Amino acid sequence: MNADICKIGHLQQKACELREHIIDMIHVAKSGHPGGSLSIADIVATLYFDELNIDPEQPQRKDRDRVILSKGHCCPVIYGVLAMKGFFAVEVLQTLRKMGSILQGHPDMKKVPGLDMTTGSLGQGLSVGVGMAFGAKALNMESRVYVILGDGELNEGQVWEAAMSAAKFKLDNLTAIVDCNHLQVDGFCQDVMPIEPIDKKWEAFGWQVVKIDGHDMEQILAAFSTARKSIGKPTCILAETVKGKGVSFMENVCEWHGMAPNDNQCQLAFHELKGGQVQ
Amino acid sequence: MxxxxxxxxxxxxxxxxxxxxxxxxxxxxxxxxxxxxxxxxxxxxxxxxxxxxxxxxxxxxxxxxxxxxxxxxxxxxxxxxxxxxxxxxxxxxxxxxxxxxxxxxxxxxxxxxxxxxxxxxxxxxxxxxxxxxxxxxxxxxxxxxxxxxxxxxxxxxxxxxFTRDPLPKHYGADEMFEIGKGKIIKEGGELCIISIGDSLHQALEATRILNERGVGVRLVDMHTLKPLDTALVEECIAKTGKIITVEDHNIYNGLGSAVAEVIAESGKGILRRIGLRDQFAESGDYEALLQKYQMDSAAILQRADELLKM
Structure with missing residues (x-):
């Protein structure tokens, strides 16, 4: 139990550090998408610091686990965690969205060590995940594939084409993580395009569904464990989250979807994050 | 065959x-x-x-x-x-x-x-x-x-x-191909016909008739639209200066356009393009459609006559 508490504390600390990187790099870049990066930060920190079988020394190792950030605009969260894991220097984060940088506005797999797929056009990632998971099974590899989607992204029809096929091919090595922060660019998901009941939809498409609080490390760890135990079914983790989580003035404010904090806002955000008010 | x-x-x-x-x-x-x-x-x-x-x-x-x-x-x-x-x-x-x-x-x-x-x-x-x-x-x-x-x-x-409908077999099983390298099917000095895909068969027929009339035709099968064999197009421009492209495609942005770009940048050569003239076709037999929409050998001959008079 103590070991678990220790692990959770460690992951919380990593998530907090990751949020600081997100705020810092978007502030320096003067553009980017903080809201959806912050909402998924706890899950991404847990994935990379506990769940994934990856090796920063061998980013292309064949039998590694793979992550596809289908909501590619939230790449600061992945860039941040990859730097923290040592795939590249933390200083590189300062070059986000700059000419000549490996850190493009939306992620480019051919430029970033440790990044498994180029994304940025919503709706495409889960199909790629199906291809990877199918390929891993065909090659008798233990690799697991994690695809991170937004709840707004579920508007895209291709997501459901992919969901159907993952069930057909019994891809129990595939996990979709839906960051249910309830906001998309034009407003609340329920107003732009009602998508509920999301759980029943995934279940109807033949997936194992796990609903969690996406900011609770214990629940995140348990969900990954449940996904690993699945036999013959892909798993969808529906993570209830808060867009902008950890920075109070960004929380649940639609405008922080794609806006950079100014100097003052950046300082305020750091103050909050360092004050341990994240959880 | x-x-x-x-x-x-x-x-x-x-x-x-x-x-x-x-x-x-x-x-x-x-x-x-x-x-x-x-x-x-x-x-x-x-x-x-x-x-x-x-x-x-x-x-x-x-x-x-x-x-x-x-x-x-x-x-x-x-x-x-x-x-x-x-x-x-x-x-x-x-x-x-x-x-x-x-x-x-x-x-x-x-x-x-x-x-x-x-x-x-x-x-x-x-x-x-x-x-x-x-x-x-x-x-x-x-x-x-x-x-x-x-x-x-x-x-x-x-x-x-690929094609849905059957095409005659022009090549033998041992013929070699390379992506990005067009194939010279016939040599001739008065006119070049460059085709892609199924249009080769219309181009072959037009070439046969032109040869019968004593017109020398260089016929090229440009099977790769991209990367285009620009060296071969430039050679065609230098050799005859008169080029007809033939494609089963809209005349915009296909083979005709690609060859036109090479001609324009070289500053030499005259071009006529055979293809659908920015319109949708209709239901009908493949060969009959080629005839109706002026993409067949007769259409090539018409353009050839224009060019040979220039």
């Missing part, structure tokens, strides 16, 4: 190639019977993926397989293989330069009686505009077999376009 649709050649050669190469996969979208991949599905069930009527998903699944080291061939009709999955191919395949091949039957007017919805007349032009995409239309059965083989060895995305 019995005429054969080039989709038949694809169906035959993909099995032959897959016997040697474990990396080859085929992704079908519910039309494997029509795309001639059922033999592959029966022979290699573990390497055949049918995603149903879901082309966008097919593109993503292919991208995912390619990241794992496979060489996936997406098999569908040219209309869907170019336009229904276009942005997925652009962003998830071409941008990261993944090794995905798109092999499409029903190119141009060859699905004749199916009508406009199934006649792809924009596909090659669309893919020509996407960075890094190779665009190929073989002219007959054996050309298809060899060019599909070349596509397997080519590291990067390739769009291959």
């Amino acid at each position: 019995k005429p054969a649709a080039t989709r038949e050649a694809f169906g035959d050669v993909i099995v032959e190639l897959a016997e040697q190469n474990q990396q080859i996969y085929v992704i079908d979208c519910d039309i494997s019977k029509s795309c001639k991949t059922t033999k592959f599905a029966d022979t290699f069930p573990c390497r055949h993926i049918n995603v149903g009527i879901a082309e966008q998903n097919a593109a993503g699944v292919a991208a995912g397989l390619a990241t794992m080291g496979m060489i996936p061939f997406i098999s569908t009709y040219a209309v869907f293989g170019s336009m229904r999955m276009l942005e997925q191919i652009r962003t998830s395949v071409c941008y990261p330069r993944l090794n995905v091949k798109i092999a499409c039957s029903h190119g141009g007017l060859t699905p004749g009686n199916d009508g406009v919805t199934h006649q792809a007349i924009e596909d090659m032009g669309i893919y020509r505009t996407i960075p890094g995409m190779a665009v190929i239309m073989p002219a007959d059965y054996h050309a298809t077999k060899r060019l599909v083989e070349q596509a397997v060895h080519y590291d990067g995305p390739v769009y291959l376009r």
